[in-house]
Amino acid sequence: MVVFTPSTVVPLAEDESNMNRAQRVHDLGGAFGWGRVPYDPQEEPFHEEWERRVFGMVFQVLPHTAVRPGEFRYALERLAEDDYFAPDGYYGRWRSAMEVLLEEYGHVETGELDGRLGAPSGTSASYRVQSPASVDEKDLPPDSSAPVPEHRTVRRELDRNPGFRIGDRVVATGNTAGGHTRLPDYVRGVSGVVVKIHPAEVLPDSTAHGLGERPQHVVSVAYQARDLWGEGAEEKVVINVDLYENYLQLEAEAQ
Amino acid sequence: MTERHDHTHETNAGSSQIRTAALEDLLVEKGIVDRSRIDSLVERFEHDLGPMIGARLVARAWLESEFQSRLVRDADEVLRQENIRGAEIEHVEVKVNEPGVHNVVVCTLCSCYPWALLGLPPAWYKSPEYRARVVREPRKVLEEMGLSLEPDTEIRVWDSSSETRFLVLPEQPAGSEGLSMEDLAALVTRDSMIGVAKALNP
Known part of the structure; x- marks a missing residue:
């Protein structure tokens, strides 16, 4: 039987390089301490029936809770390390984030599920979750408006040109305050080259916190x-x- | 109560199966979740979507170089024309493997994946081992997963950090010339379109 209570969390190894500042549990790119990929070429998406139930529930719970782009991801990122890496894996993590959101949005009372299960109060991941960070609008780019398309999409048409060209050498800086971001820590401060400009999207660092597109x-x-x-x-x-x-900043203009 | 709830008092109340069933009951009572919609959502994602959709695109790209050029230049336009729609493919880029260049896809921050082209991702793709290591030591990780690349083959790793989703176009295997689109598509595995394997040999 798969037991919910975390028992076999693999610690991240200490490292001599800059990975020590990767304090966000989900930001895994380049992290040491992880072994062989549990690879099975024939693997099916679901292993157990409860995983299917979690999957089918999430799509019904999100319209009542995390409707903003990035908000569900941010709920996953706010889980305590033991819950994020719990042995029941990805769908266990989804269920934990679902419990958190249901409580935060007032649909389920704290301890309600534990009470039903006869579990000690505090089994739920919501007891250990980090509250959403308070993000200062000063740290976000200006909220220039763009027409919102009729169909549901994160893509937007901007009437300004991108600030970078293919071939530019750039350096990424940004959100260090604990809010949601899509900047992986391993590229922070490292020089790279622009190879393509994609269509514009709403900024998850802002939308996840309800601060506009x-x-x-x-x-x-x-x-x-x-x-x-x-x-x-x-x-x-x-x-x-x-x-x-x-x-991003042009490397020549950084610092 | 359905049968799957019967062991509540005998087993660990924190077990995944029991906790999930209790949450489902609670949310059904509150009118947030409809059990039959769980079934239909799972049915759709588990059976109607899957790697066969991506595999057909790859097989056609092998057969028609003009189609391959269009797919690489503007996959979104091709998907619109082919009426391929669905979750997690708002913006798709196709990366072509060729002699000397191998592409592999990851999402280090969560588990982004082109659902409507490949179906739902396998657990290994979502594992911390894959997410942590394939950006730092892709050659070694691929080797461990059974894919040995020549030392002079360049590896391009694509980290899915925005809403762009990536599909790898694997190399057409030797000896598959002259096969039909259907027979070619059968050689295109899910993992070859993630970039951790080659297409099957005929």
Whole structure:
């Protein structure tokens, strides 16, 4: 039987490089301490019936709770480390985030589910979750408006040009205050090259916190492995990351 | 109460199955969840979507170079024309494997994945092991997963950090020339379109 209570959380190893500042539990790119990928080429999406039930519930719970782009992801990111890496995996994490959102939006009372189960109060992940960070609008780009399309999409048409061109050398900085962001820590402060400009999207750093759409062009940036990981990096490896343009500065203008 | 609730008092009240069933009951009582909609949502995502949708695109791209060019230049336009719609494919980019270049897709921040092209992701794609390591040591990770690349093959890792979703167009396997689109599509596995495997040999 799969037991909900976390017991086998793998600790992240200490590291001599800058990974120590990756305090966000979900921000895993490049983290040490993880072993072989549990790979099964024939693996099906669901292993157990309860995973199907969680999946089917989430789509009905979100319209009552996390309706803003990025909000459900942010609920997952706010889980305590033990809940994020609980042994019941991805769908266990979804169920925990669902419990958190249902309580935060007032649909379920704190301890209500534990009470029904005869579980000690405090089993729910909502006892350990971090509250949403308070994000200062000063730290976000201005909320320029863009027409909202009729169908549900995060893409927006902007009447301004992207601030970067293909070939520009750029450096990403940004959100360190604990709010939601799509800037992976491993590229922060590292020099990369713009390889493509994608259509504009609403900014999750803002929408997840209910602070407006603030749409941004999305910039695909290529990083050489050696620039990210140092001398021991694998040869002939390029890592491409899509970044909202407000995360980026021209390298020549950084600092 | 249905049968799956009968063990509440015998087992750990924190078990995944029991906790999920209790949450379902609670949300049905509150009118937030409809059990039959759970079934229909799961049915749709588990059976109507799947890697066969992406595989057909790949097979056609192998057969028709003009289609491949369009797919690489503007996949969104091709998906609109082919009436392929659904979750998690608002903006799609197709990355072509060729001699000397291998592409592989990850989402280090969560588990973003082109659902409407590949179905729901397997657990390994969502695992912390894959998310942490494939950006730092992709050659080693792929080797461990059974894919050995030549040392001079460039690996391009695509981290799905925005709403762009990536599909890898694997190389057409030798000996598959002359096969029908249907037979070619059968060689295109899910994992070859994530970039952790090659297409099957005929």
